[in-house]
Amino acid sequence: MERYTVAVQTEAFDAGAELARLSADPAVGALVSFTGLVRDYGDTTGVAALELEHYPGMTEKALTAIVDDARARWPLSAATVVHRVGRLELGDTIVLVVVAASHRRDAFAAAEYLMDYLKTRAPFWKKEIGRDGTAHWVEAKASDEAAAGRWTGEES
Template identity: 90%
Template sequence: MERFTVAVQTAPFDAGAELARLSADPAVGALVSFTGQVRDYGDSDGVVALELEHYPGMTEKALAAIVDDARARWPLSAATVIHRVGRLALGDAIVLVVVAAGHRRDAFAAAEYLMDYLKTRAPFWKKEIGHDGSARWVEAKASDEAAADRWAGEEA
């Protein structure tokens, strides 16, 4: 079984199956997961969907590099990153990060690191689709950039 995997796909993923796959190793003492989904902002713009685009090949390499960086910082047993692309409706899962480690502190830190870098450094382009069919590109938020920047000077 591949212990460190990344995938970019249009199809939904099964978070439970991914958790079960990584927890099968008896050396795993901690398993941390994060699932991000399309949310309703409840604003007047009436966003009904997101469209995510990427460059096939380049995106997978970038995700693998982010996972490799996490592996260099923490003693991880396994990690899975799955990111969806295409049109996603409200409530659809967008991203899954699962990290397995011997200890919870390493698993929590690595999962947070992976998400911070996925939000800011991974080559995805996100467009919000309004109820009237309008579309607007979404930029990274300053708070997401600050979260990722804090890792630059921090050692595991």
């Protein structure tokens, strides 16, 4: 079993299969997962879809580096990061982070760390497409930047 995996793909992923794969190790005492979905913000933006772009090779290398960094910070048994690219419709899965560790605190912290990185530093470009066909590129939110900054002492 590959213990640390990173994938960038257009296809949907099977979160249940990833959870089962990582929980097969008898040393795992905690398994924390996060699945992100394309959502309608319920406001006047009227989001109909997202388009995510990346640079193949560079993105996988950057995601592998952040998983390696999480492994250096916490004693993890395994981790999986799957991020989708291309056009995604409302309700589609975007991202999956699964972290396995002996103890829950390590698993929760590492999963949160990985998601904070994915929201702010990962080399993906996200475009929101409105129901009216208009589109605009999305910048990282100040709240996401502040969350990520706590790992480096750069909180705002």
